[in-house]
Amino acid sequence: MSTKNIMIVGVGGQGTLLASRILGNAVISQGYDVKVSEVHGMSQRGGSVVTYVKYGEQVYSPIIGKGEADIILAFETLEAYRALPFLKEGGKLIMNIQQMDPMPVITGAAQYPADVVEKLSAKASVTALDALSLAKEAGNPKAVNVVLIGLMARNTDIPYDVWVDTLKATVPPKFLDVNLKAFDLGYNRG
Amino acid sequence: MAKKLLIGNAAVAQGAWEAGVRLVSSYPGTPSTEITEAMVQYEDVYVEWAPNEKVACEVAIGGAIGGGRAMTCCKHVGLNVMADPVFTASYTGVNGGLVIAVADDPGMHSSQNEQDSRHYARAAKLCMLEPANSQECKDYTKLAFDLSEQFDVPVLLRLSTRVSHSQSLVEMEGRTEVELKPYEKNIGKYVMMPANAIRRHVVVEDRQRKLREYAETCDLNTVEDNGSSIGVITAGISYMYAKEALGNRVNYLKLGMAYPLPEKKIRDFVKGLDKVYVVEELDPFIEEHCKVMGIDVTGKEAFTLLGEYTPDMIKKAVFNEDAAAFAAVEEQIPVRPPVMCAGCPHRGTFYVLKKLGLTVSGDIGCYTLGAVAPLQSVDTTICMGASVSAALGMAKVRGQEFNKKLVSVIGDSTFIHSGITGLIDIVYNKGANTVIILDNSITGMTGHQDNPTTGKTIRGEATKQVDLEKLCYAIGVEHVVIADPFDVKNFEKVVKEEVERDEPSVIIAQRPCALLKTVKYTGRCVINDKCRNCKMCMKLGCPAISVKENKVVIDRNQCNGCGLCVNVCPFGAIEKEA
Ligand SMILES: Cc1ncc(C[n+]2csc(CCOP(=O)(O)OP(=O)(O)O)c2C)c(N)n1
Ligand code: SF4
Ligand code: SF4
Numbered sequence: 001m002s003t004k005n006i007m008i009v010g011v012g013g014q015g016t017l018l019a020s021r022i023l024g025n026a027v028i029s030q031g032y033d034v035k036v037s038e039v040h041g042m043s044q045r046g047g048s049v050v051t052y053v054k055y056g057e058q059v060y061s062p063i064i065g066k067g068e069a070d071i072i073l074a075f076e077t078l079e080a081y082r083a084l085p086f087l088k089e090g091g092k093l094i095m096n097i098q099q100m101d102p103m104p105v106i107t108g109a110a111q112y113p114a115d116v117v118e119k120l121s122a123k124a125s126v127t128a129l130d131a132l133s134l135a136k137e138a139g140n141p142k143a144v145n146v147v148l149i150g151l152m153a154r155n156t157d158i159p160y161d162v163w164v165d166t167l168k169a170t171v172p173p174k175f176l177d178v179n180l181k182a183f184d185l186g187y188n189r190g
Numbered sequence: 191m192a193k194k195l196l197i198g199n200a201a202v203a204q205g206a207w208e209a210g211v212r213l214v215s216s217y218p219g220t221p222s223t224e225i226t227e228a229m230v231q232y233e234d235v236y237v238e239w240a241p242n243e244k245v246a247c248e249v250a251i252g253g254a255i256g257g258g259r260a261m262t263c264c265k266h267v268g269l270n271v272m273a274d275p276v277f278t279a280s281y282t283g284v285n286g287g288l289v290i291a292v293a294d295d296p297g298m299h300s301s302q303n304e305q306d307s308r309h310y311a312r313a314a315k316l317c318m319l320e321p322a323n324s325q326e327c328k329d330y331t332k333l334a335f336d337l338s339e340q341f342d343v344p345v346l347l348r349l350s351t352r353v354s355h356s357q358s359l360v361e362m363e364g365r366t367e368v369e370l371k372p373y374e375k376n377i378g379k380y381v382m383m384p385a386n387a388i389r390r391h392v393v394v395e396d397r398q399r400k401l402r403e404y405a406e407t408c409d410l411n412t413v414e415d416n417g418s419s420i421g422v423i424t425a426g427i428s429y430m431y432a433k434e435a436l437g438n439r440v441n442y443l444k445l446g447m448a449y450p451l452p453e454k455k456i457r458d459f460v461k462g463l464d465k466v467y468v469v470e471e472l473d474p475f476i477e478e479h480c481k482v483m484g485i486d487v488t489g490k491e492a493f494t495l496l497g498e499y500t501p502d503m504i505k506k507a508v509f510n511e512d513a514a515a516f517a518a519v520e521e522q523i524p525v526r527p528p529v530m531c532a533g534c535p536h537r538g539t540f541y542v543l544k545k546l547g548l549t550v551s552g553d554i555g556c557y558t559l560g561a562v563a564p565l566q567s568v569d570t571t572i573c574m575g576a577s578v579s580a581a582l583g584m585a586k587v588r589g590q591e592f593n594k595k596l597v598s599v600i601g602d603s604t605f606i607h608s609g610i611t612g613l614i615d616i617v618y619n620k621g622a623n624t625v626i627i628l629d630n631s632i633t634g635m636t637g638h639q640d641n642p643t644t645g646k647t648i649r650g651e652a653t654k655q656v657d658l659e660k661l662c663y664a665i666g667v668e669h670v671v672i673a674d675p676f677d678v679k680n681f682e683k684v685v686k687e688e689v690e691r692d693e694p695s696v697i698i699a700q701r702p703c704a705l706l707k708t709v710k711y712t713g714r715c716v717i718n719d720k721c722r723n724c725k726m727c728m729k730l731g732c733p734a735i736s737v738k739e740n741k742v743v744i745d746r747n748q749c750n751g752c753g754l755c756v757n758v759c760p761f762g763a764i765e766k767e768a
Contacts, residue, residue: 012528024195024357035323036357038197039299040220040637045556046733047528061434062356062427065502067514082523085516100748102526106736107564107728110524123517132747141747 003056005064006152009083010075011100012044015145018170019073020051022149026158026166027055035062048079073152075131075144076100077116084120093124094152096131096144127151127189134185140175143182150186160187196360198353201324202263202291203228204360205331207235210368212258212286215240215249217607218636219265220300221354222293226263227639230649234365239639239648242574242607247272247290251279254288254344255380257371259335263291266307267573271608277314279344281390282380283397285371287338289331293349296471297498300351300635302554302573304497306472311346311449315394317401318346318449319410320426324358330410330446335368341397341404348448350471352427352498402450410446411455417441420508421460423476423487424469428499432469435501436508440467451479460485467492467508471499530559532734533704533711533752535630538675539599540565541730541758542682548595548689551584553577553609555601556634556703564731568599575600575608582612582621590622594689598625603633603641606656610665616694617666624688624695627658628675630703638705662696669695676701678757704750711751713766715744721763727755 010016024036032055039049052064066085074080074095104110117128135143153163171179202225214237216226229237240246246262253260269292295301311318321330334345416438424432425445443459460466468477468489477489492507502513540560544567552568561568577598585593600609616623633639640646645655662670673684688695734748756764
């Protein structure tokens with residue numbers, strides 16, 4: 001099979017790193033070669049963060065170029081918009097409708113673009129959901145990332161059980177119930 | 191054998207453990223930090239955070255001379271700080287193997303410059319290996335220890351952000367216990383005074399000759415002949431980019447040994463080729479080596495000296511092929527630069543410094559973000575420690591009137607790293623600077639490492655804690671004030687008083703980092719109907735406070751309830767709500 005490219009974007013502190021790790025581990029259990037790029041350091045302080053997960057028979061470069069992502073998983077609306085050029089023709093954009101103002105918007109130097117979901121839908125196949133509400137429904141607003149993983153999982157060829165096993169192996173036991181619930185809430189919207 | 195998905199840094203740690211490493215001493219620095227953090231899982235290894243890279247390297251050198259395998263890890267600029275011991279350890283050589291892992295940061299994801307650490311290998315006459323993925327990180331680390339002992343040389347392991355922070359599969363193996371080598375006194379080898387060093391320099395040059403021979407024959411430097419008339423000489427992550435971009439359409443010479451570079455192997459590789467490219471991020475290190483040999487290669491004419499490479503740019507340069515088509519965004523999208531967290535203790539300090547209109551000699555840490563709008567308080571940032579010493583220089587050329595409007599800001603970890611020597615200079619040379627130590631009880635920027643001021647070791651064990659206040663008094667500072675930066679009224683008063691002095695003074699701005707587990711702010715800050723929309727609170731640059739439809743609002747999801755804005759509002763319009 002040709003390499004699958006998944007790009008995860010969000011704001012530092014939203015848990016994109018954990019999402020890419022869970023995805024990476026789900027993928028290896030299927031026997032694929034995989035590369036996952038992570039972001040540490042400065043940009044984690046509330047900046048734009050981008051991680052890449054690539055899997056297939058053999059993966060060389062850990063990064064994804066413009067027009068190459070099969071799936072973009074966006075934790076925040078503006079970041080989804082920023083990532084659009086990376087989406088492959090026919091690729092899927094899966095996004096959280098949460099909006100977080102970046103500092104230039106807060107200081108009034110720039111404006112948060114309006115109607116982003118509509119604009120994106122005109123150019124790509126978009127699935128948008130309110131992951132924060134679903135995470136709260138699952139019992140913990142911090143489970144936003146797992147809701148989104150659930151939604152993305154539905155769009156891959158990796159079976160449901162593999163995801164559940166991977167969650168069990170990556171998430172601390174005391175948060176497992178909440179996370180499984182959050183995963184299902186996302187998965188069932190997919 | 192079990193395979194595991196590991197970032198390059200964790201694979202380096204695994205490799206060191208498998209190679210029987212006994213001691214690891216480092217100072218944190220992105221993108222190298224996780225190597226040392228990962229060492230904590232191995233109970234049979236002594237691991238520590240040192241106060242700075244020079245100390246870390248010397249501890250590792252001592253461990254190696256003492257007969258154990260030892261390692262130190264740093265970011266590229268960390269190698270500048272440890273350069274002094276490194277250059278002379280090249281002369282003494284080792285006893286137990288010594289590995290220095292250094293992570294470059296092309297693209298400056300988290301750095302103040304983009305230097306290429308390969309120059310150090312040549313300048314200090316060492317050996318340097320360069321892995322391209324996590325498996326190689328592990329394998330090369332193990333080999334580095336062997337080479338270090340075989341050639342009696344400290345071995346550099348060159349990483350880069352994408353290698354250090356990309357996960358790929360690694361075969362996990364067990365630890366090989368390496369016997370502690372006997373320690374024997376050897377003045378001629380380990381005491382580097384001129385008479386001995388003169389003799390050791392001869393040994394060094396002979397060793398480098400042997401390493402050059404090794405570079406010709408070792409299987410670190412591999413040729414991939416795809417029957418093409420185009421050749422690509424490359425190394426590290428650039429190999430991965432090239433391979434993805436060009437596939438089997440070119441021949442490759444992948445140089446796993448970054449220094450010394452082979453000569454014959456390169457000459458053999460280019461024989462019969464029509465065109466040879468050198469693909470390497472940052473400086474033309476391999477390229478210049480080839481050109482000195484008189485080999486015609488294309489390097490920086492086709493590729494940039496700046497930032498990271500991508501497969502797309504390599505494809506374009508070599509085959510003039512365009513990248514995939516993509517959908518463009520038609521409007522200007524606001525950038526999202528990093529900002530201090532909601533609840534960051536540094537915000538109170540910069541709010542006051544900005545309000546007082548002071549010149550701020552800055553340093554490196556989370557508080558460098560005090561240079562970002564709307565605070566924009568920081569004037570300079572050079573390197574760790576420079577906030578203190580550069581402010582002395584400024585004050586000496588501009589005089590005491592200027593100095594009364596000048597402060598240095600420096601984090602607790604950075605102060606211990608190299609701020610203290612600058613402060614001693616101020617005291618000794620009769621300066622009158624005011625230094626603000628931003629004591630947030632942690633090394634924040636690099637992901638929350640303990641340091642000598644936190645009272646805990648890397649393994650979380652309780653230990654002696656440096657008392658910053660007593661330390662400042664001990665070196666001769668007579669005015670030391672501890673103040674809470676969130677009590678903005680008092681903090682402002684303290685700063686005003688201290689900058690006025692004609693003697694050195696230190697303000698310890700004490701409040702822990704908001705992300706520490708021990709910090710538990712409860713409730714949320716909310717705006718009540720007393721708000722007059724004066725926008726004073728907007729000056730804090732808190733990510734939770736913004737203007738929506740011309741009214742100031744606080745986003746509950748982002749607010750962490752620190753209460754700084756409550757103290758800043760002149761009308762009592764912000765309250766803490768349970
Ligand atoms: C020579 C050198 N080593 C390491 C680093 C990486 N680094 C940047 S800031 C920093 C320490 C920050 O800690 P602290 O001074 O306590 O400030 P905080 O981030 O907690 O506010 C480190 C280790 C560097 N930039 N230069
Ligand atoms: S990590 Fe801590 S010190 Fe750094 S910006 Fe966040 S709150 Fe401030
Ligand atoms: S400082 Fe107080 S009065 Fe002024 S805008 Fe903020 S909340 Fe309203």
